Amino acid sequence: MDRKVLETEVNEISSLSAAINEKLGKYVVGNQHLIELILVALLSEGHILIEGVPGTAKTTIAKSIALITGCGFNRIQGAIDLQPADMIGVRIYDPDRKEFSLRKGPIFTNILLADEINRVNPKSQSAFIEAMSERQVTIDGITMDLPVPFFVIATQNPYEFEGTFPLIEAQRDRFMLGIGSSYLDAEGELSIIHRVNSGQLQWDLFSQNLNPLLSPKKILHNIEIVRHVTIEEPVLQYIRDLVIATRTHPDINLGGSSRASIALVRGGKAIAAIRNRSYVIPDDIKQIAPSVLCHRILLSREAEVEGLTPRQVLEEILSKVEVL
Numbered sequence: 001m002d003r004k005v006l007e008t009e010v011n012e013i014s015s016l017s018a019a020i021n022e023k024l025g026k027y028v029v030g031n032q033h034l035i036e037l038i039l040v041a042l043l044s045e046g047h048i049l050i051e052g053v054p055g056t057a058k059t060t061i062a063k064s065i066a067l068i069t070g071c072g073f074n075r076i077q078g079a080i081d082l083q084p085a086d087m088i089g090v091r092i093y094d095p096d097r098k099e100f101s102l103r104k105g106p107i108f109t110n111i112l113l114a115d116e117i118n119r120v121n122p123k124s125q126s127a128f129i130e131a132m133s134e135r136q137v138t139i140d141g142i143t144m145d146l147p148v149p150f151f152v153i154a155t156q157n158p159y160e161f162e163g164t165f166p167l168i169e170a171q172r173d174r175f176m177l178g179i180g181s182s183y184l185d186a187e188g189e190l191s192i193i194h195r196v197n198s199g200q201l202q203w204d205l206f207s208q209n210l211n212p213l214l215s216p217k218k219i220l221h222n223i224e225i226v227r228h229v230t231i232e233e234p235v236l237q238y239i240r241d242l243v244i245a246t247r248t249h250p251d252i253n254l255g256g257s258s259r260a261s262i263a264l265v266r267g268g269k270a271i272a273a274i275r276n277r278s279y280v281i282p283d284d285i286k287q288i289a290p291s292v293l294c295h296r297i298l299l300s301r302e303a304e305v306e307g308l309t310p311r312q313v314l315e316e317i318l319s320k321v322e323v324l
Contacts, residue, residue: 001225001228003278006225006228006229006278007278009222009225010225010229010272010273010276010277010278011276013043013222013225013226013273013274014273014274014275014276016213016214016222017036017039017274019213020035020039020065020068020213021035021036023068023210023213024061024064024065024068026206027060027064027200027201027203027206028057028060028061028064029057029184029188029191029192029195030057030184030185030188031056031057031061031181033179034050034061034179034181035061035065036274037177037179037291038061038062038065038153039065039270039274040177040267040270040271040274040288041151041176041177041267041270042065042069042149042151042219043219043222043223043226043270043273043274044176044223044226044263044266044267044269044270045149045223045266046151046175046176046177046263046266046267047132047151047152047153047154047174047175047176047177048152048153048154048175048176048177048178048179049117049154049155049156049167049172049175049177049178049179049295050153050154050155050156050178050179050180050181051155051156051157051158051178051179051180051181051295052155052157052158052180052181052182053157053181053182053183054157055183056181056182056183056184057181058115058153058155058181059075059113059115059155060203062075062111062113062153063113063207064207064210065111065153066110066111067207067210067212068210068211068212068213068214069110069111069212069213069214069215069216069219070212070213070214070215070216070218071109071110071111071149071151071214071216071219072109072110072111072147073109073110073111073112073113074106074107074108074109074111074112074113075106075112075113075115076106076107076112076113076114076115077115077116078114078115078116078117078118078119078120078156079119079120080119080120080121081121082120082121082124083123083124084123084124084126084127085105086105086124087105087106087107087124087127087128088104088105088107088108088127088131088137088139089102089103089104089105089107089108089137089139090102090103090105090139091103091139091140091142100140102139102144107131107137107146108146108147109147109150110147110148110149110150110151110216111151111153112150112151112152112153113153113154113155114128114152114153114154114155115154115155116155116156116157117154117155117156117167118156118157118164118165118166118167119156119164119165120165121165122165122168125165125167125168125171126171128152128171128174129170129171129174131146131150131152132152132171132174132175133174135148135150147216148216148220149216149219149220149223152175154175155181158180169254169296169298172295172296173257173259173260173296174259175295176259176263176266176267176292177263177267177288177291177292178291178292178294178295178296179291222273225273226266226269226270226273227269228278229269229270229272229273229277229278229279229280230278230279230280231265231268231269231279231280232279232280234323234324235268235280235281235282235285235323236265237323237324238282238285238321238322238323238324239261239264239265239268239285240261241321241324242256242264242285242289242293242317242318242321243255243256243258243260243261243264243293245317245320245321246260246293246296246297246314246317249313249316249317250300251299251300251302251303251308251313252297252298252299252300252303252313253298253299253300254296254297254298255296255297256292256293256296256297257296259296260292260293260296263288263292264285264288264289264292267288267291267292268280268284268285268288271284271287271288272284282323286318289314289318290311290314290315293310293314294310294311294314295310297310297313297314299313
């Protein structure tokens with residue numbers, strides 16, 4: 001792609017990102033980092049796992065992103081008795097037409113919110129793996145493509161374990177990004193209180209006035225633009241060194257897979273575009289690395305006993321690995 005054309009397109013992506021943050025900021029308090037990471041995942045054809053306590057605006061943000069991007073939106077509420085057919089659909093026999101017809105499930109959408117995914121039983125969780133990896137589902141031996149773009153926002157509460165099924169590593173690895181969602185600070189909480197008191201937190205009014213800034217077609221175009229953002233060889237080697245360091249660190253039993261390397265490349269390009277650059281710098285990789293790697297890291301038993309967290313170990317790695 002011509003450099004001037006690329007820079008013009010990247011500038012538009014950056015402007016759209018700023019406009020989305022500004023519009024959502026009129027209703028959503030805080031969470032700017034989460035909103036940006038969702039945009040990164042959307043531009044990188046990835047999925048995002050949000051781990052946090054209830055009541056931190058995860059569902060509101062997901063619905064707002066769907067509205068402002070002009071995408072279809074569905075929600076699946078995690079439950080122990082949720083079956084694969086409840087998500088992907090079922091083929092039903094029509095006696096009048098004497099043939100089977102497909103009743104599509106909520107997974108046939110652009111943006112899917114899988115709320116409390118760790119409450120879904122393992123059999124149903126496995127139904128997500130094909131959808132997230134291949135953008136397709138199989139019903140009665142028939143494979144069907146999902147709409148494009150297809151983007152999963154999954155949430156789970158890490159502080160409640162009764163009636164939950166921890167995600168297996170193969171499924172966690174399929175989330176490009178992972179992020180923790182916590183309560184607002186005192187200033188943010190007071191802002192919520194003021195908005196409620198003044199009548200500003202009315203979802204119906206906000207959603208009705210939230211005009212789309214994008215469309216599925218425009219998102220696919222921007223995804224293609226992000227692919228053309230350049231990464232020089234030293235930065236590519238830096239990505240390699242970070243991932244290898246997670247595999248060899250003495251406090252880590254399971255480090256980042258090759259999917260982590262892919263996510264760092266794609267996420268770095270998306271961050272660069274949002275920052276209005278047509279090239280990736282090491283700081284882009286450092287910024288995205290915790291969200292790419294922390295949910296993929298399994299610490300050793302000794303490290304857990306010492307009270308270390310994946311974030312702390314990764315910060316140590318980031319401080320030691322240098323760009324050559």
